[in-house]
Structures are given as structure tokens and as C-alpha cells.
Amino acid sequence: MFKGLGGLGDMGKMMKAAQEMQGKMAEMQEELERITVTGESGTGLVKATATAKGELTALDIDPSIFNPDEKEVVEDLILAAIKDAQQKAQTRSQEEMAKVTDGLGLPPGMKMPF
Incomplete structure (x- = not known):
């Protein structure tokens, strides 16, 4: 009569x-x-x-690069440093996420949060 209720315990665990x-x-x-x-x-x-x-929190620029004739170079260096920080942030975020999701049996490469 209550045959299907056996799965309720599993549902509670889930x-x-x-x-x-x-x-x-x-x-x-x-x-x-x-x-x-x-x-x-x-x-x-x-x-x-x-x-x-x-989230960008700080920018440190060595004063030796402040030459008005090299404005574009300085801008490129700033942009490159920001992009590098963003890439490292993404990598670190994925590493931290993997620590949380390791035991879930999710398919490899599945990104969290959904």
C-alpha cells in the first residue's frame, strides 16, 4: 500500500x-x-x-614609466595588468568553486553557480 514511500528518505537526504x-x-x-x-x-x-x-581593488604604477611621450605604452601596460588580474581572479574563483563541488558528482567542466 505504501510501497512508493521508501524513496522519501532519499528525498530528505537530497x-x-x-x-x-x-x-x-x-x-x-x-x-x-x-x-x-x-x-x-x-x-x-x-x-x-x-x-x-x-572586482579591481588597487592599481600600483611604478613612477619610472611616467613619460609623456610614452602615454600609449603606459595605457597598454595598465590594461594588460588589469586583464592579467581578471584572468587570475577567474582561475582562482574556479579553483575555490571546485573545492566546494568536488563531492557532488557533477560532470567535469560544469560551471557553478548555474
């Missing part, structure tokens, strides 16, 4: 696991705001710092 995952994801999002990465260009003459979420 719901609990989903809630735990949601909590871990929230913690991880907060952690990504605290983790910083630094991108560089021009062998360290320009450094851009960003959170692992990709």
Missing part, C-alpha cells in the same frame, strides 16, 4: 544535501570577496589587484 550546498556556496561567495590576486605587466611596473570575484 534536500539536506542541497541546503548544505547552498550554505557552502554562500560561504564561498564571501570568501571570494576576501581573496585577492595581483596581475602584472611590464615586468612588474604596473600591478593590478582584484578580488577573486574580479
Whole structure:
């Protein structure tokens, strides 16, 4: 008569696991705001710092590159440092996400959050 109710226990476990995952994801999002990465260009003459979420938080420019005749070079170095920081932020974010999702049995390469 109640043959189909045997799966309710599994459903409860799945719901609990989903809630735990949601909590871990929230913690991880907060952690990504605290983790910083630094991108560089021009062998360290320009450094851009960003959170692992990709938010630019600082820019450090060596004063030796301030030559009015090389304005375009400086702009290129700044842009390159920012792009490097953003790439490092994305990589770090994916690494942190993988730590949370390892035990879920998700297909390789599946990006979280959905």
C-alpha cells in the first residue's frame, strides 16, 4: 500500500544535501570577496589587484614609466595588468568553486553557480 514511500528518505537526504550546498556556496561567495590576486605587466611596473570575484581593488604604477611621450605604452601596460588580474581572479574563483563541488558528482567542466 505504501510501497512508493521508501524513496522519501532519499528525498530528505537530497534536500539536506542541497541546503548544505547552498550554505557552502554562500560561504564561498564571501570568501571570494576576501581573496585577492595581483596581475602584472611590464615586468612588474604596473600591478593590478582584484578580488577573486574580479572586482579591481588597487592599481600600483611604478613612477619610472611616467613619460609623456610614452602615454600609449603606459595605457597598454595598465590594461594588460588589469586583464592579467581578471584572468587570475577567474582561475582562482574556479579553483575555490571546485573545492566546494568536488563531492557532488557533477560532470567535469560544469560551471557553478548555474
